[in-house]
Amino acid sequence: xxxxxxxxxxxxxxxxxxxTGKAQFVADIKLPRMLYARILRxxxxxxxxLSIDTSEAEKMPGVMKVVTAQGCDILFGACIKDQPPLATDxxxxxxxxxxxxxxxxxxxAEEATKKIKVNYEPLPYVIDPLEAIAEGAPIIHERNHxxxxxxxxxxxxxTNIFHHxxxxxxxxxxxxxxxxxxxxxxxYYPLLSHVQMEPHGCISYWDSPESVRIIASTQAPFIxxxxxxxxxxxxxxxxxxxxxxxxxxxxxxxxVVIEPMCAYISRFVPGYPVxxxxxxxxxxxxxxxxxxxxxxxxxxxxxxxxxxxxxxxxYYADGAYGDTGCNVVTASGFVATxxxxxxxxKIDCYGVYTNTPPVGAYRGYGHPEAQFMSERIMxxxxxKLGMSQQELMRKNFLCDGKVNAIGQIIRPGNGNLYxxxxxxxxxxxxxxxxxxxxxxxxxxxxAAFMKTPMMIPHASSGxxxxxxxxxxxxxxxxxxxxxxxxxxxxxxxxxxxxxxxLEKIHISKHVDTQHSPYEWQTVGSITTYRxxxxxxxxxxxxxxxxxxxxxxxxxxxxGDLKYEGEFITSKSDLNLRFETKKLAQAYLSxxxxxxxxxxxxxxxxxxxxxxxxxxxxxxxxxxxxxxxACEGAEVKIxxxxxxxxxxxxxxxxxxxxTLNPSLARIQMIGGMMMGYGATLTEELIFDDRGKIxxxxxxxYKIPKxxxxxxxxxxxxxxxxxxxxxxxxxxxAEHPVIxxxxxxxxxxxxxxxxxxxxxxxxxxxxxxKMGGKK
Amino acid sequence: xxxxxxxxxxxxxxxxxxxxxxxxxxxxxxLDLTGTKNGCGHGACGACTVIMNxxxxxxxxxxxxxxxxxxxxxxxGICEGNKLHPIQEAFIQAGAIQCGFCTAGYIMTLHALFTKxxxxxxxxxxxxxxxxxxxxxxxxxxxxxxxxxxxMMKEKITL
Numbered sequence: 045x046x047x048x049x050x051x052x053x054x055x056x057x058x059x060x061x062x063x064t065g066k067a068q069f070v071a072d073i074k075l076p077r078m079l080y081a082r083i084l085r086x087x088x089x090x091x092x093x094l095s096i097d098t099s100e101a102e103k104m105p106g107v108m109k110v111v112t113a114q115g116c117d118i119l120f121g122a123c124i125k126d127q128p129p130l131a132t133d134x135x136x137x138x139x140x141x142x143x144x145x146x147x148x149x150x151x152x153a154e155e156a157t158k159k160i161k162v163n164y165e166p167l168p169y170v171i172d173p174l175e176a177i178a179e180g181a182p183i184i185h186e187r188n189h190x191x192x193x194x195x196x197x198x199x200x201x202x203t204n205i206f207h208h209x210x211x212x213x214x215x216x217x218x219x220x221x222x223x224x225x226x227x228x229x230x231x232y233y234p235l236l237s238h239v240q241m242e243p244h245g246c247i248s249y250w251d252s253p254e255s256v257r258i259i260a261s262t263q264a265p266f267i268x269x270x271x272x273x274x275x276x277x278x279x280x281x282x283x284x285x286x287x288x289x290x291x292x293x294x295x296x297x298x299x300v301v302i303e304p305m306c307a308y309i310s311r312f313v314p315g316y317p318v319x320x321x322x323x324x325x326x327x328x329x330x331x332x333x334x335x336x337x338x339x340x341x342x343x344x345x346x347x348x349x350x351x352x353x354x355x356x357x358x359y360y361a362d363g364a365y366g367d368t369g370c371n372v373v374t375a376s377g378f379v380a381t382x383x384x385x386x387x388x389x390k391i392d393c394y395g396v397y398t399n400t401p402p403v404g405a406y407r408g409y410g411h412p413e414a415q416f417m418s419e420r421i422m423x424x425x426x427x428k429l430g431m432s433q434q435e436l437m438r439k440n441f442l443c444d445g446k447v448n449a450i451g452q453i454i455r456p457g458n459g460n461l462y463x464x465x466x467x468x469x470x471x472x473x474x475x476x477x478x479x480x481x482x483x484x485x486x487x488x489x490x491a492a493f494m495k496t497p498m499m500i501p502h503a504s505s506g507x508x509x510x511x512x513x514x515x516x517x518x519x520x521x522x523x524x525x526x527x528x529x530x531x532x533x534x535x536x537x538x539x540x541x542x543x544x545x546l547e548k549i550h551i552s553k554h555v556d557t558q559h560s561p562y563e564w565q566t567v568g569s570i571t572t573y574r575x576x577x578x579x580x581x582x583x584x585x586x587x588x589x590x591x592x593x594x595x596x597x598x599x600x601x602x603g604d605l606k607y608e609g610e611f612i613t614s615k616s617d618l619n620l621r622f623e624t625k626k627l628a629q630a631y632l633s634x635x636x637x638x639x640x641x642x643x644x645x646x647x648x649x650x651x652x653x654x655x656x657x658x659x660x661x662x663x664x665x666x667x668x669x670x671x672x673a674c675e676g677a678e679v680k681i682x683x684x685x686x687x688x689x690x691x692x693x694x695x696x697x698x699x700x701x702t703l704n705p706s707l708a709r710i711q712m713i714g715g716m717m718m719g720y721g722a723t724l725t726e727e728l729i730f731d732d733r734g735k736i737x738x739x740x741x742x743x744y745k746i747p748k749x750x751x752x753x754x755x756x757x758x759x760x761x762x763x764x765x766x767x768x769x770x771x772x773x774x775x776a777e778h779p780v781i782x783x784x785x786x787x788x789x790x791x792x793x794x795x796x797x798x799x800x801x802x803x804x805x806x807x808x809x810x811x812k813m814g815g816k817k
Numbered sequence: 818x819x820x821x822x823x824x825x826x827x828x829x830x831x832x833x834x835x836x837x838x839x840x841x842x843x844x845x846x847x848l849d850l851t852g853t854k855n856g857c858g859h860g861a862c863g864a865c866t867v868i869m870n871x872x873x874x875x876x877x878x879x880x881x882x883x884x885x886x887x888x889x890x891x892x893x894g895i896c897e898g899n900k901l902h903p904i905q906e907a908f909i910q911a912g913a914i915q916c917g918f919c920t921a922g923y924i925m926t927l928h929a930l931f932t933k934x935x936x937x938x939x940x941x942x943x944x945x946x947x948x949x950x951x952x953x954x955x956x957x958x959x960x961x962x963x964x965x966x967x968x969m970m971k972e973k974i975t976l
Contacts, residue, residue, distance in 0.1 A: 053912075055909055055910070055912070056909070056912065056914060058914075058917065059908075059909040059914050060901075060909070061917070062914045062917030062920050063901065063905040063908050063909055063914065063920060063921075063924065064852065064892065064893070064896060064901070064905065065850075065851070065852015065853070065891070065892035065893055065921045066852065067917050068851070069854070069918065071851075071854075071855065072845075072851035074849070151837065238952075239950075239952050240916070240918075240952060241854075241856045241862060241864055241916065241918040241919045241950065241951070241952050241953075242854070242856070242916065242918045243855075243856070289916070289917060290916065291854070291856075291916045291917065291918030292915075292916040292918060292952050292953055294952070321855075323858055324856070324857040324858055324859065324862075526916055527915030527916030527917070527953040528915070529915070706912045707912070710912055710915065710953075710954055710955070710957070710958055713954065713955035713956075713957050713958075714915065714952075714953045714954050714955040715955070716955060717955035717956065718952070718955075740857070740859055740861065741856075741857045741859070741861035741862055741950065742859070742861050746950060746952060747955075747956075748947055748950065748956075749943060749946045749947050749949075749956045749959070749960065750943065750947050752955070752956050752957065752960070756955075756957060
């Protein structure tokens with residue numbers, strides 16, 4: 045295939061908007077008669093609300109309305125309806141919204157929140173998921189088992205467990221009997237904040253009791269529409285959810301976050317747009333957080349390194365509400381094995397209510413937590429078996445004909461882990477490791493992983509194509525451009541399929557649920573894959589329509605015609621060269637009549653045959669597509685301080701086909717650096733009252749430029765995907781996944797110290813290094 | 818409310834403010850210059866960086882009163898019509914952009930640096946970039962973009 049656009053490092057189509065400051069984000073929007081909201085936040089992690097007195101606040105200057113959810117019986121959620129728009133009978137995490145003030149200015153609203161008097165009865169609280177499931181733990185949702193939920197999310201009555209995903213393959217007892225060597229360890233992956241540079245924002249405006257317009261910082265405008273429709277029993281068609289450019293998402297703006305609350309409070313001031321922009325502190329305490337896993341893993345192998353059995357339990361501190369975290373829990377179970385075949389698996393993943401902000405999607409969606417364990421345990425097992433980790437990995441990699449934990453047979457079209465490992469191995473080991481010196485000790489480590497886009501079986505993407513009279517194309521999709529570059533890559537896909545120059549393609553910049561095609565949500569790294577296929581379908585339909593019209597005009601068989609982009613030609617008549625742009629709005633024939641119709645087409649794509657997991661075995665065709673990759677790290681550790689310096693990060697990913705090499709590279713590097721932060725510096729810390737202590741960017745430390753390793757290696761393996769557009773696979777979240785285990789394996793290589801928790805603390809490492817000497 | 822004058826992107830403005838008004842509020846709310854972003858409100862992320870009398874400053878922590886009589890330059894003021902500034906071009910060419918929320922801050926910081934020191938060393942560039950946060954790119958292309966911008970400005974390369 046001779047490709048013009050695919051595979052080229054096309055510059056970003058949104059670059060001009062962004063370097064000039066013209067790109068619009070929610071906070072930039074001002075509407076006539078706009079009001080501003082501020083939220084009174086709970087100071088307690090867990091407390092009964094005895095009373096709320098808003099009378100003083102109502103008298104404050106500029107105040108239009110003070111809203112509480114006292115007496116409100118709305119509970120929302122897509123899978124588990126357990127969350128009110130503002131706290132009702134009690135608060136379940138510090139930072140939860142208790143009351144809202146709507147005023148003429150943001151500052152007036154803020155001042156008035158200080159006048160609201162809330163009478164609380166503090167309750168015991170719990171932050172750690174293991175403590176939350178212990179006997180006598182405070183119960184966070186007394187009605188846990190009564191909430192409406194879709195099948196597949198079984199709660200355990202009378203406990204804080206709101207979801208238990210279990211996976212059973214083979215016979216675990218038999219498996220461990222067959223095993224000649226077993227290893228077992230406990231792991232901890234703390235709660236993290238996404239730290240998108242753009243804090244969450246929402247503008248909500250009821251123009252009639254049955255109709256609302258919402259402009260939100262969201263990855264999921266159609267989920268917002270669904271939830272808002274359910275909350276207020278209004279037709280979805282009346283709801284207009286708009287999404288603009290998004291200043292980073294990373295999952296923390298998927299599903300719903302602040303939108304239900306904004307829709308709820310703005311309903312009290314019909315006719316006025318109400319704007320709420322979270323402060324950075326609120327983005328930490330009162331949006332979504334990620335991860336928060338305590339886990340235990342035990343694996344058994346034969347002496348020759350063949351893996352036979354795995355038993356794992358993963359407990360997630362999913363926070364005050366379970367809806368946004370429940371599928372993360374399940375997804376982690378799918379990949380708890382890592383990318384290896386085990387005949388016998390027993391995996392239990394628990395979503396546990398804790399008095400922390402709700403966990404939601406966070407780049408990787410359960411895959412980083414689970415494979416932090418699997419990739420560390422491979423390292424430990426290899427040592428015990430007396431073989432290299434790479435040898436153990438190669439012996440057990442999922443590949444053609446192997447069966448993964450959920451029972452899918454892996455096909456060559458799923459990708460090639462061996463090639464990925466070869467690339468990373470070469471990058472890490474091409475030069476000898478520096479010798480330990482007076483101050484430093486050096487190490488190298490590896491990890492492999494797999495990732496699937498977790499989704500509902502009928503999650504689909506749509507595309508609408510409209511041809512303009514000059515031969516350019518408007519293509520609407522509802523994938524959100526949040527930095528990943530989907531607008532650019534989807535333009536490339538459209539240009540390639542339509543055989544027109546890239547400049548002729550205009551992909552919609554904003555999404556609006558009343559005018560844009562349906563898209564489940566921009567999550568799971570799947571926009572290029574799913575919306576890309578929807579675009580290809582829309583383009584192919586348009587081409588077909590053009591060919592049919594030209595065939596009618598010239599009374600020819602369609603098979604005689606050839607679509608060449610800007611022209612349609614005939615195979616038998618070299619003089620026939622028809623300008624396709626003449627077809628855009630039906631064709632005006634030389635004798636003055638119209639032929640054909642507008643070139644307007646739609647495409648939609650859904651990965652076929654995806655299922656919910658079986659309720660008993662947890663198995664099934666639950667994963668629509670897989671991506672395999674390996675990562676590696678080199679570290680330099682200060683022997684006197686325990687400080688870890690990551691000097692090299694490497695990734696080799698089987699992305700099927702590289703659609704845009706520079707965009708793919710930046711996505712890999714950004715992801716690896718996010719993994720770097722999780723490994724060395726990031727964690728949400730709770731004080732002795734259960735409040736987040738480091739809810740600011742000085743104390744919650746995301747990586748800075750100076751922390752960039754001396755070297756990045758980014759390699760692309762290209763085993764075409766069977767269904768992806770031009771063979772491409774999902775890749776966006778992925779590079780974050782393998783970094784923590786690769787770095788910890790490198791630390792082990794350097795120091796002999798096995799670590800099981802992140803972030804790595806120099807003091808702890810130093811202490812353990814001392815102990816080893 | 819007090820009243821003051823300041824010059825923004827070459828144009829004189831009279832604005833009202835009080836003790837709690839920050840420079841960013843003047844720019845975004847009163848003058849609708851929304852290219853300057855508020856990422857943290859406490860001077861930690863750099864997204865709100867603008868140039869005040871030649872110095873790169875964090876507009877979210879500069880009290881409005883401090884801007885009285887000053888010359889402010891924002892991202893909206895560095896193009897000539899539709900012609901991009903070399904730093905903007907360099908960021909596009911180097912692929913130094915993802916979500917775009919931090920971008921203006923970086924560009925303004927580099928604008929201040931290269932205007933004062935066209936020959937800024939790598940270390941000097943790193944020093945100013947270190948005060949900014951980007952969650953998307955992992956910094957590699959921002960670093961490349963900054964170096965390209967230095968070369969383009971110095972050699973007067975236009976695209």
